[in-house]
Amino acid sequence: MATYHINNDDDASKVTVPRRYAWVVFALTFGLLISDYMSRQVLNAVFPMLKGEWALTDTQLGLLSGIVALMVGLLTFPLSLLADRFGRVKSLTLMAMLWSLATLGCAVAQNYEEMFIARLLVGVGEAAYGSVGIAVVVSVFPRSMRATLSAAFISGGMFGSVLGMASGGFLAHLMGWRPAFAGMALFGLLLAAIYPIIVKETRISPARGVARPAPEVYSKSLRxxxxxxxxxxxxxxxxxxxxxxxxxxxxxxxxxxxxxxxxxxxxxxxxxxxxxxxxxxxxxxxxxxxxxxxxxxxxxxxxxxxxxxxxxxxxxxxxxxxxxxxxxxxxxxxxxxxxxxxxxxxxxxxxxxxxxxxxxxxxxxxxxxxxxxxxxxxxxxxxxxxxxxxxxxxxxxxxxxxxxxxxxxxxxxxxxxxxxxxxxxxxxxxxxxxxxxxxxxxxxx
Structure with a gap:
């Protein structure tokens, strides 16, 4: 079977990751990134409908969009730190479930205040996904492919934005703005359910799955x-x-x-x-x-x-x-x-x-x-x-x-x-x- 051979520099362990499995990990992680940006950008497609139904100002609409970016900026670093410490696969799954459920909350929001809280939670869920997701991806591929994988993964944000606006606008045109949010949410929840079944911490990083570094050693890594x-x-x-x-x-x-x-x-x-x-x-x-x-x-x-x-x-x-x-x-x-x-x-x-x-x-x-x-x-x-x-x-x-x-x-x-x-x-x-x-x-x- 074709594999990628991962050597630990200290020779404490030598592991191999099957090529097919590595690409499955990439596909699922990339898919969740697409879901991340679809949930974030679907709002832009339904701005006119929200504005008309709830008589919102442009400032209020802008705040619904900006709160997600604000939470991502504030929480990316601390949540990524926690994910590195306590398990990336588990953390990615929890993130995806949170932003998907929060997007579903947008679909059932009855007023601006409820929508604002739901969008805030979308930002909390999405805050560290990009950074932790790319760390998972580079852990199962050769060092020589890191530029390719980094660029491909980051590009998912742009493709997800286009898909979120396009599909969200299409669903909103056919059925209204609430089904548009619900469609993005269900897509994310489906991937979040599949992800931990297939992607295992012990398979993508056996050494890290067995034991975590001591605090003083981890502190040195942080430097x-x-x-x-x-x-x-x-x-x-x-x-x-x-x-x-x-x-x-x-x-x-x-x-x-x-x-x-x-x-x-x-x-x-x-x-x-x-x-x-x-x-x-x-x-x-x-x-x-x-x-x-x-x-x-x-x-x-x-x-x-x-x-x-x-x-x-x-x-x-x-x-x-x-x-x-x-x-x-x-x-x-x-x-x-x-x-x-x-x-x-x-x-x-x-x-x-x-x-x-x-x-x-x-x-x-x-x-x-x-x-x-x-x-x-x-x-x-x-x-x-x-x-x-x-x-x-x-x-x-x-x-x-x-x-x-x-x-x-x-x-x-x-x-x-x-x-x-x-x-x-x-x-x-x-x-x-x-x-x-x-x-x-x-x-x-």
């Missing part, structure tokens, strides 16, 4: 989250690049409406195509990173520099051109490459931190992505747009990628030294991390 210049650069570079990608995604419908004269429906459709290009770029650029850098993981950083500078050039050219098909094509190409840094950045974080705290490490990456990119990008661009217009603001946004390239260049200078220091650490917290071989092996049954 790998911020102990190297390379890993801090990965956080910063990833976050700043999402300043560009996140801003274009948020403001693109408005840009198309103002400068192309498109209606809301058509502008949303074109913007969705750009989002899909961005998600596809995450995956394909991650695959390219792993293929080209199989024997030299540090080359992934060089590719991250290339991705950021190329996206800067393409998007700058696009927004300098007059409106038209050529501009839209260049925007799609620029966004395809702009998100390519997600895979290399995720691989850097996985390689530079102890595996026993990978959930917390990816929570830190998520925190940086939100605080440096996804949260300030749309707000800052909106403020600049008020002063000089959205078209001129868009000409400035891609320049942030130049700073991103400088940050990754700094990381490249220190990467080998930081990796060597991590690998030479005699503490079990580092030595016990599963260092996955760069090649899969064939095991005889």
């Amino acid at each position: 790998t989250l911020y102990s190297s210049r390379s890993v801090i650069s990965a956080y910063v570079g990833s976050g700043l690049q999402l300043f560009v990608g996140g801003t274009v995604i948020v403001w693109m419908p408005s840009y198309l409406n103002r400068y192309y004269g498109m209606g809301t429906e058509k502008a949303g459709s074109i913007a969705a195509i750009i989002v899909l290009c961005s998600g596809a770029g995450m995956i394909l650029c991650g695959v390219l990173s792993d293929k080209l850098c199989r024997d030299r993981p540090d080359r992934k950083i060089s590719l991250a520099i290339f991705y950021s500078l190329s996206s800067c050039a393409l998007l700058s050219l696009a927004f300098a051109l007059p409106t038209g098909i050529l501009q839209l094509v260049l925007i799609c190409l620029g966004m395809f490459i702009a998100t390519g840094t997600s895979g290399p950045a995720g691989a850097m974080v996985a390689n530079l931190t102890s595996a026993s705290v990978h959930g917390t490490a990816f929570a830190t990456l998520t925190l940086a992505n939100n605080l440096l990119g996804l949260a300030p990008g749309p707000f800052v661009t909106g403020r600049v747009s008020d002063l000089i217009g959205l078209d001129n603001a868009f000409r400035l946004v891609p320049l942030v990628s130049i700073v991103v390239a400088a940050v990754f260049f700094y990381a490249k200078r220190h990467y080998h030294k930081d990796i060597a220091r991590l690998e030479s650490d005699p503490q079990p917290s580092v030595a016990s991390e599963p260092a996955v071989s760069t090649r899969s092996t064939e095991a005889r049954t």
Whole structure:
């Protein structure tokens, strides 16, 4: 049977994970991420219905959406820490059940206050899923595939957003807004029921399933989250690049409406195509990173520099051109490459931190992505747009990628030294991390 061979650096245990099982783990974990974002974004599709039925203001509607992001930002780190400590599979299952039940609560809410509480609980359930989920995924695949898996997993958020808005709008059009929420909830509950039956902690990480590290050892592992210049650069570079990608995604419908004269429906459709290009770029650029850098993981950083500078050039050219098909094509190409840094950045974080705290490490990456990119990008661009217009603001946004390239260049200078220091650490917290071989092996049954 084809397997992935996982070697622990301290030789305390040697385990193999069947390839087929590894991909089943990925599919189920990715499916729950899709459910996560479908439950989060279905609200946007039913805004007009809620506004009309409950006579809500735009501020109230915005708060229903913003409370989810706020809870994710506040709780990602502590909940990921708990998941690393007490079991990732169990934690992911509980998270999925909570956000699905909370989404079902949205379907039966009778007033704004009940809807607000339900949305708050959706945010609590979703807070740490992305970071803990990607930690589970990278634990069952070779180290050489980390950029691919990181990028593919992160892209699930974009695909889930598109599916949530599209399917939610379709269900709402046919049956009303309550069935739209209920449909998202039932999908999540079904996956949450299946997940712990198939994904077992002892199968994806036998050593961690047998014994947990002592508190002092675990504390030493936690220090790998911020102990190297390379890993801090990965956080910063990833976050700043999402300043560009996140801003274009948020403001693109408005840009198309103002400068192309498109209606809301058509502008949303074109913007969705750009989002899909961005998600596809995450995956394909991650695959390219792993293929080209199989024997030299540090080359992934060089590719991250290339991705950021190329996206800067393409998007700058696009927004300098007059409106038209050529501009839209260049925007799609620029966004395809702009998100390519997600895979290399995720691989850097996985390689530079102890595996026993990978959930917390990816929570830190998520925190940086939100605080440096996804949260300030749309707000800052909106403020600049008020002063000089959205078209001129868009000409400035891609320049942030130049700073991103400088940050990754700094990381490249220190990467080998930081990796060597991590690998030479005699503490079990580092030595016990599963260092996955760069090649899969064939095991005889």
